[in-house]
Amino acid sequence: xxxxxxxxxxxxxxxxxxxxxxxxxxxxxxxxxxxxxxxxxxxxxxxxxxxxxxxxxxxxxxxxxxxxxxxxxxxxxxxxxxxxxxxxxxxxxxxxxxxxxxxxxxxxxxxxxxxxxxxxxxxxxxxxxxxxxxxxxxxxxxxxxxxxxxxxxxxxxxxxxxxxxxxxxxxxxxxxxxxxxxxxxxxxxxxxxxxxxxxxxxxxxxxxxxxxxxxxxxxxxxxxxxxxxxxxxxxxxxxxxxxxxxxxxxxxxxxxxxxxxxxxxxxxxxxxxxxxxxxxxxxxxxxxxxxxxxxxxxxxxxxxxxxxxxxxxxxxxxxxxxx
Amino acid sequence: xxxxxxxxxxxxxxxxxxxxxxxxxxxxxxxxxxxxxxxxxxxxxxxxxxxxxxxxxxxxxxxxxxxxxxxxxxxxxxxxxxxxxxxxxxxxxxxxxxxxxxxxxxxxxxxxxxxxxxxxxxxxxxxxxxxxxxxxxxxxxxxxxxxxxxxxxxxxxxxxxxxxxxxxxxxxxxxxxxxxxxxxxxxxxxxxxxxxxxxxxxxxxxxxxxxxxxxxxxxxxxxxxxxxxxxxxxxxxxxxxxxxxxxxxxxxxxxxxxxxxxxxxxxxxxxxxxxxxxxxxxxxxxxxxxxxxxxxxxxxxxxxxxxxxxxxxxxxxxxxxxxxxxx
Ligand SMILES: Cc1ncc(C[n+]2csc(CCOP(=O)(O)OP(=O)(O)O)c2C)c(N)n1
Ligand SMILES: [Mg+2]
Numbered sequence: 001x002x003x004x005x006x007x008x009x010x011x012x013x014x015x016x017x018x019x020x021x022x023x024x025x026x027x028x029x030x031x032x033x034x035x036x037x038x039x040x041x042x043x044x045x046x047x048x049x050x051x052x053x054x055x056x057x058x059x060x061x062x063x064x065x066x067x068x069x070x071x072x073x074x075x076x077x078x079x080x081x082x083x084x085x086x087x088x089x090x091x092x093x094x095x096x097x098x099x100x101x102x103x104x105x106x107x108x109x110x111x112x113x114x115x116x117x118x119x120x121x122x123x124x125x126x127x128x129x130x131x132x133x134x135x136x137x138x139x140x141x142x143x144x145x146x147x148x149x150x151x152x153x154x155x156x157x158x159x160x161x162x163x164x165x166x167x168x169x170x171x172x173x174x175x176x177x178x179x180x181x182x183x184x185x186x187x188x189x190x191x192x193x194x195x196x197x198x199x200x201x202x203x204x205x206x207x208x209x210x211x212x213x214x215x216x217x218x219x220x221x222x223x224x225x226x227x228x229x230x231x232x233x234x235x236x237x238x239x240x241x242x243x244x245x246x247x248x249x250x251x252x253x254x255x256x257x258x259x260x261x262x263x264x265x266x267x268x269x270x271x272x273x274x275x276x277x278x279x280x281x282x283x284x285x286x287x288x289x290x291x292x293x294x295x296x297x298x299x300x301x302x303x304x305x306x307x308x309x310x311x312x313x314x315x316x317x318x319x320x321x322x323x
Numbered sequence: 324x325x326x327x328x329x330x331x332x333x334x335x336x337x338x339x340x341x342x343x344x345x346x347x348x349x350x351x352x353x354x355x356x357x358x359x360x361x362x363x364x365x366x367x368x369x370x371x372x373x374x375x376x377x378x379x380x381x382x383x384x385x386x387x388x389x390x391x392x393x394x395x396x397x398x399x400x401x402x403x404x405x406x407x408x409x410x411x412x413x414x415x416x417x418x419x420x421x422x423x424x425x426x427x428x429x430x431x432x433x434x435x436x437x438x439x440x441x442x443x444x445x446x447x448x449x450x451x452x453x454x455x456x457x458x459x460x461x462x463x464x465x466x467x468x469x470x471x472x473x474x475x476x477x478x479x480x481x482x483x484x485x486x487x488x489x490x491x492x493x494x495x496x497x498x499x500x501x502x503x504x505x506x507x508x509x510x511x512x513x514x515x516x517x518x519x520x521x522x523x524x525x526x527x528x529x530x531x532x533x534x535x536x537x538x539x540x541x542x543x544x545x546x547x548x549x550x551x552x553x554x555x556x557x558x559x560x561x562x563x564x565x566x567x568x569x570x571x572x573x574x575x576x577x578x579x580x581x582x583x584x585x586x587x588x589x590x591x592x593x594x595x596x597x598x599x600x601x602x603x604x605x606x607x608x609x610x611x612x613x614x615x616x617x618x619x620x621x622x623x624x625x626x627x628x629x630x631x632x633x634x635x636x637x638x639x640x641x642x643x644x645x646x647x648x649x650x
Contacts, residue, residue: 050458056484056485056488058481061450061478064450065451065454066451067448068454070451072454101643101644103427104431105419105422105429106420107429109645
């Protein structure tokens with residue numbers, strides 16, 4: 001069945017709210033307004049203001065309250081409008097949610113799901129466009145997910161809620177309107193990366209908003225006779241390097257595409273691990289394609305120039321293959 | 324730590340718990356000097372009447388969240404002294420297996436949601452715990468301890484608003500010792516009436532002499548009853564004073580010696596037994612028995628902590644994530 005990423009998220013939330021009375025959604029404008037990205041449209045009327053809880057503009061306060069409610073036996077889903085605003089809540093996520101289990105010697109875990117939009121591409125400039133997934137992926141104690149397909153948008157929430165530890169889900173803002181085929185069996189795990197397109201000559205590792213770009217690039221390359229394997233990380237922490245390494249051992253070439261900036265990036269982490277564990281499997285220097293190191297500009301042409309694009313991905317692959 | 328027991332024995336139980344905290348912490352300071360306890364160590368000496376008065380006004384079903392100055396709260400709440408001491412020694416038998424230390428004491432059985440070393444960090448957690456109780460129809464309340472310094476943090480104000488807006492059953496227990504580290508209250512707050520800030524949200528407030536354990540207890544009983552009945556937050560300010568420096572690293576150069584001496588005149592561990600004796604409710608012998616019991620408990624805790632094993636390094640990664648259920 002064809003559906004949109006937004007609708008898939010909506011169905012997943014609807015199912016969670018219907019199936020488990022401990023689940024509730026809270027965040028800024030999730031209720032009456034219907035969610036900044038319209039993901040929870042209609043829920044307020046259906047589930048009521050207790051379970052679709054509009055919060056004041058208090059990211060630190062309501063994320064902290066979500067952690068407390070999780071400790072108290074609820075299964076809160078906290079929506080933070082965008083990763084940019086989540087910086088106001090970083091203290092509670094990093095200094096409480098991620099560490100309570102460890103600091104308490106395993107006595108308290110925090111079964112909390114935090115959802116937030118991330119990423120550029122809508123000319124929203126430098127305070128609404130950054131891709132900071134990597135900051136969260138740095139933190140032991142949380143699990144970080146990046147659903148990039150309609151199937152994952154539908155399937156990842158249930159295992160995230162079932163996880164006894166805090167899970168942060170990044171929804172790339174460019175993906176909400178993405179249309180795709182929802183597989184009949186969309187149920188999925190949140191442990192493994194996925195091969196989205198098999199190929200033999202080069203591995204393209206990516207996640208989130210860059211996946212459609214990598215797929216488009218692979219399509220173009222295939223027309224030229226170049227077979228690229230596209231890996232969708234799906235889980236940014238802990239990383240599933242097994243799937244990545246299996247592919248690299250097959251193709252012997254790897255390009256990582258990451259909307260984050262190159263300095264201190266997730267792409268850098270992945271290449272470092274490949275260099276540590278698979279250096280002799282490589283036939284060419286590994287490469288990265290990341291955002292240009294500039295605060296995301298407003299003007300369309302500048303924003304496009306700052307972000308990794310499908311054509312650049314294809315060009316990088318051609319270079320690596322001397323094609 | 325029976326809470327329901329008859330009113331006649333209450334003063335003695337309050338005194339006994341204050342003594343237990345005082346003796347425990349005096350020993351901690353000594354052990355810090357000896358290198359047995361490391362990291363930050365924040366002593367509560369002088370402020371004991373606050374934790375003891377409030378915690379004796381609650382039931383064991385209530386939730387507690389506290390700060391990094393929480394040895395006393397953990398102890399009165401029922402965390403065994405041995406487990407607290409062993410935690411400070413970094414031993415496997417500590418209440419957090421050596422992962423937390425002095426500032427991060429936790430105990431699930433006691434509904435003790437920690438020690439928290441981020442100033443103001445426990446405030447939204449308490450609101451969330453109360454929200455969970457409210458949504459699940461439980462009568463439980465959550466007591467959240469924090470200092471005067473925390474009242475300047477943004478998260479204090481966010482939490483007050485949430486708690487008042489959503490009518491959360493939280494008893495906010497502000498231990499106003501007039502200093503946040505070396506910064507005096509009036510140098511950090513334009514409005515030094517802390518109750519006035521809470522009242523703005525709005526919520527009911529009360530100010531009590533935090534050096535008078537009976538006054539604290541009475542105020543806390545009334546406040547807790549209101550929180551429970553109305554399912555609304557309450558802000559209880561206890562005016563108190565720490566007799567020691569902020570932490571073991573603090574040379575305490577910012578306070579007047581005369582000011583410290585004046586507050587020490589009001590030491591609850593002097594004034595309270597004196598009052599009980601004057602009222603004929605305590606004899607010298609009875610006081611001695613309580614003293615001895617506290618000392619013996621401390622000695623046993625130290626001995627056990629000394630003898631306890633260290634957590635194995637092989638377990639380093641334990642409790643970062645919940646272990647996966649079987650295949
Ligand atoms: C967010 C944060 N900022 C600064 C500190 C460093 N710090 C630790 S305790 C403290 C003073 C807090 O004062 P108060 O809330 O009055 O509590 P008290 O120590 O007096 O009990 C400071 C500044 C911290 N731990 N957390
Ligand atoms: Mg203070």
